[in-house]
Amino acid sequence: MPPLVKIRSERDQMSAIERRITDFILENAHLLRDYSSQQLANALGISQSSVVKFAQKFGFKGYPDLKYSVGEAVARNGNGQPLPPLDAPADAGDAYTRLQEGLRRSKAAAEEETRSLNPRGHVEPIVDMIDRADKVFVCGLGDDGLFAREFAMRLSLLGVLTVHHADPILMMANLAAARPGDVLLMFSEFGKLPQLSQISRQFQACEGKVISITRHTANPLRAHADAALVISAHDPAPHVEQLLYRSSLQSLLDFLFVLLCQANPARHQQLNINLERIQHLLDS
Known part of the structure; x- marks a missing residue:
């Protein structure tokens, strides 16, 4: 299962600290390569050990392994950049087209995650x-x-x-x-x-x-x-x-x-x- 899909699918069952780490990774997957475990911990105001334990919980040897896996997924699928909220101001094109395309992509992502969770x-x-x-x-x-x-x-x-x-x-x-x-x-x-x-x-x-x-x-x-x-x-x-x-x-x-x-x-x-x-x- 792709790492971002796996992490997002387990979010509802996580502790408060784990959800904060998850949300940061999902929103900044394309930038994760620039963060060490200590820098990520500092950004979230948590301990470095919490970041390491989070990575190990999902089957990675440690944070570098998690970061590398997420980086590969982003490079392969281009899915690290989060979708803009559907009610956000449009930067380009009309709001109608933006809403239509945003909803289509969100549905496709949700259906892909669901397929991954039901092997x-x-x-x-x-x-x-x-x-x-x-x-x-x-x-x-x-x-x-x-x-x-x-x-x-x-x-x-x-x-x-x-x-x-x-x-x-x-x-x-x-x-x-x-x-x-x-x-x-x-x-x-x-x-x-x-x-x-x-x-x-x-x-x-x-x-x-x-x-x-x-x-x-x-x-x-x-x-x-x-x-x-x-x-x-x-x-x-x-x-x-x-x-x-x-x-x-x-x-x-x-x-x-x-x-x-x-x-x-x-x-x-x-x-x-x-x-x-x-x-x-x-x-x-």
């Missing part, structure tokens, strides 16, 4: 779990419920027996139908809602498998899930960060759906049949 070795077993399940339960509240509903519909088009609810009480009642090997997809951006954790535990008590879909943060839902898909989306502006989360989540779900289509030819065939039936209804 093939994690995603393929999840695809297999869903494909083999007799029933797939899908639950999400609020905005998460919109994505849960849409993905549940796509699973149904593949011929997967799907149980979807946006009401935790109704989902809890439907757990009576859960059997060993069934799968529960739990959508929760922050993974902290107690009712969703309770549904997750009850489902596991029925010997079902829980797959959490949350931000890449330490949260109860993710911690107790049998498998996890994680989303990375960061921006100083809250409204933009929410857009990045939605974009990255949709991209990940789209890829998961395509993998399910390719994993089982019978399901792919069922998808085509169902799409033809739907088109016939629309045409009649």
Whole structure:
């Protein structure tokens, strides 16, 4: 995983000092080569040992190794220079174009980080779990419920027996139908809602498998899930960060759906049949 992606993706789980180091590196990656560990520590008002420990925490031998790795990434990808805030004054061109290009680049960066955080070795077993399940339960509240509903519909088009609810009480009642090997997809951006954790535990008590879909943060839902898909989306502006989360989540779900289509030819065939039936209804 690229060093800047790795550091940014772990930010929400860091201490206050580690976040200060992270923010400095992300904002000044293109200048990091000019800083020694002591100079970086002085700039942040922390100890040199904190900088060294930070580098070692991410698998580097020390700060020089971290600095070299970041420098290589910047030279290779040109991604060290931070994007200007979307609401900053335009230096060149009109504001419309600047906003459009800035949002496009931010979405692309968030989706790339999300892909890096969900490697093939994690995603393929999840695809297999869903494909083999007799029933797939899908639950999400609020905005998460919109994505849960849409993905549940796509699973149904593949011929997967799907149980979807946006009401935790109704989902809890439907757990009576859960059997060993069934799968529960739990959508929760922050993974902290107690009712969703309770549904997750009850489902596991029925010997079902829980797959959490949350931000890449330490949260109860993710911690107790049998498998996890994680989303990375960061921006100083809250409204933009929410857009990045939605974009990255949709991209990940789209890829998961395509993998399910390719994993089982019978399901792919069922998808085509169902799409033809739907088109016939629309045409009649």
